[in-house]
Amino acid sequence: MIEISDVSKSYGRTAVLRGCTAAVKRGEVVVVCGPSGSGKSTLIKCVNGLVPFDSGAIRVDGVSVGDKATDLPALRARIGMVFQNFELYPHMTALQNVSLAQIHVLKRSRTEADTKSRQLLARVGLADKLASRPDQLSGGQQQRVSIARALAMDPQAMLFDEPTSALDPEMVNEVLEVMQALALDGMTMMVVTHEMGFAQRVADRVLFMDGGEILEDTPKAAFFAHPSTDRARQFLAKVLSH
Amino acid sequence: MSSFDWGIIWREAPFLAHGMALSALLVVVATAGGLVLGVVLALMRQSSRSWLSVPAAGYVTVMRSLPLVLVLFWFYFLVPLALGRPVGALASALVAFVLFEAAFYCEIIRAGIASVRAGQTQAALATGMRQSQVFRLIVGPQALRAMVPLLLNQIIIVFQDTSLVYVVALRDFMTSASIVADRDGRPTEMYTIVAIVYFVICFSASKAVEIYQRVPAR
Numbered sequence: 001m002i003e004i005s006d007v008s009k010s011y012g013r014t015a016v017l018r019g020c021t022a023a024v025k026r027g028e029v030v031v032v033c034g035p036s037g038s039g040k041s042t043l044i045k046c047v048n049g050l051v052p053f054d055s056g057a058i059r060v061d062g063v064s065v066g067d068k069a070t071d072l073p074a075l076r077a078r079i080g081m082v083f084q085n086f087e088l089y090p091h092m093t094a095l096q097n098v099s100l101a102q103i104h105v106l107k108r109s110r111t112e113a114d115t116k117s118r119q120l121l122a123r124v125g126l127a128d129k130l131a132s133r134p135d136q137l138s139g140g141q142q143q144r145v146s147i148a149r150a151l152a153m154d155p156q157a158m159l160f161d162e163p164t165s166a167l168d169p170e171m172v173n174e175v176l177e178v179m180q181a182l183a184l185d186g187m188t189m190m191v192v193t194h195e196m197g198f199a200q201r202v203a204d205r206v207l208f209m210d211g212g213e214i215l216e217d218t219p220k221a222a223f224f225a226h227p228s229t230d231r232a233r234q235f236l237a238k239v240l241s242h
Numbered sequence: 243m244s245s246f247d248w249g250i251i252w253r254e255a256p257f258l259a260h261g262m263a264l265s266a267l268l269v270v271v272a273t274a275g276g277l278v279l280g281v282v283l284a285l286m287r288q289s290s291r292s293w294l295s296v297p298a299a300g301y302v303t304v305m306r307s308l309p310l311v312l313v314l315f316w317f318y319f320l321v322p323l324a325l326g327r328p329v330g331a332l333a334s335a336l337v338a339f340v341l342f343e344a345a346f347y348c349e350i351i352r353a354g355i356a357s358v359r360a361g362q363t364q365a366a367l368a369t370g371m372r373q374s375q376v377f378r379l380i381v382g383p384q385a386l387r388a389m390v391p392l393l394l395n396q397i398i399i400v401f402q403d404t405s406l407v408y409v410v411a412l413r414d415f416m417t418s419a420s421i422v423a424d425r426d427g428r429p430t431e432m433y434t435i436v437a438i439v440y441f442v443i444c445f446s447a448s449k450a451v452e453i454y455q456r457v458p459a460r
Contacts, residue, residue: 016413073371073372076367076369077369078366078370079368080368081365082369083361085361087362087365088365088383089362089365089366089380089384091384100369101366101371104375105369105375106378107373149369150368150369153370209302222401
């Protein structure tokens with residue numbers, strides 16, 4: 001579904017991605033972890049072309065992301081993305097946030113889009129918040145709306161860029177539960193996160209990144225039982241001690 | 243107190259209204275023309291092509307460094323020279339106001355667009371929207387909302403600045419009142435009414451913005 005081959009990127013002289021190679025198969029959940037500044041967010045934003053890369057190739061469902069001839073908007077419409085800071089549209093209600101791209105990108109009628117949005121908002125536990133604006137919602141609620149917004153496009157895969165990092169601790173679980181339910185439904189997911197509990201419960205494989213490199217690409221059980229690199233071991237020791 | 247003659251305000255109302263009409267015309271033309279040209283300048287400044295962005299940046303910097311009175315004078319003498327025939331004080335004042343205000347509107351528009359977080363654009367792009375849709379549906383409306391107070395502030399400044407057209411012998415509201423004050427020796431009455439009128443108009447305008455900002459968007 002997602003194939004990343006030998007992708008590199010630098011900002012000026014700073015290399016942020018060095019020869020990254022990884023793949024996410026259909027229905028698989030891959031967690032990307034690593035210390036801050038390791039290139040995780042850059043890598044996941046390369047997958048839907050939000051951040052251009054310098055060399056290598058990324059193919060999503062057979063379509064080359066870096067190819068100039070690729071219709072990136074059409075490709076992005078098939079991949080959902082959830083951001084660290086939610087990025088709901090503040091001038092619209094929850095319902096409008098979820099309906100907007102359905103209407104303007106998928107060309108659904110407003111009625112059709114709103115029906116779908118209501119179903120999705122109910123699915124993420126926000127059936128009573130349709131008319132609320134983002135500033136009237138808690139962080140956890142906003143992030144659930146943003147998951148519904150991504151799901152409204154009937155995506156073939158979902159990208160999560162640190163979806164719980166900006167949340168107060170008591171709201172982390174409500175978002176992780178929604179993501180876990182998605183994974184159980186068979187959604188293809190690539191998730192950048194520090195939530196190792198989520199990785200242990202849900203992930204098929206774990207990618208460990210440091211210094212712009214993918215140091216480990218290991219099945220979940222093996223990663224947590226005996227990580228093969230020192231840096232992964234140190235990282236796990238730090239994040240698992242809390 | 244009997245030495246005051248407040249009736250003069252009513253007697254001179256038509257003359258003052260005439261001045262107010264000129265002030266209003268200047269505000270409307272300066273705002274409409276300045277906004278259109280300001281949008282063009284803002285788009286040029288945002289451009290990655292330096293032959294567009296550099297002249298626009300230069301224009302804005304120069305215009306913002308000059309006092310409006312100078313620009314008024316300049317166009318009063320320059321526009322007839324360029325056209326080879328006299329154009330009159332009003333036309334040259336209108337041109338000067340539009341060209342001067344465009345530089346300020348350009349910066350307000352740029353600030354408005356810059357106030358929308360980059361993440362908003364990324365989120366909209368991630369749902370498959372095209373750049374033009376992102377601007378029309380997400381960035382534009384938020385930028386406009388951020389701009390409204392600044393735009394209104396600028397319009398109030400333009401309104402107050404219309405009094406400068408006396409330098410090219412035009413009679414705006416303030417100048418008209420000043421003429422009556424000098425002619426009839428009634429400065430207290432005339433300048434009091436001028437102050438009240440300016441205050442009422444500018445105060446209601448800023449109240450209107452406050453109300454606008456409290457009402458949630460559509």
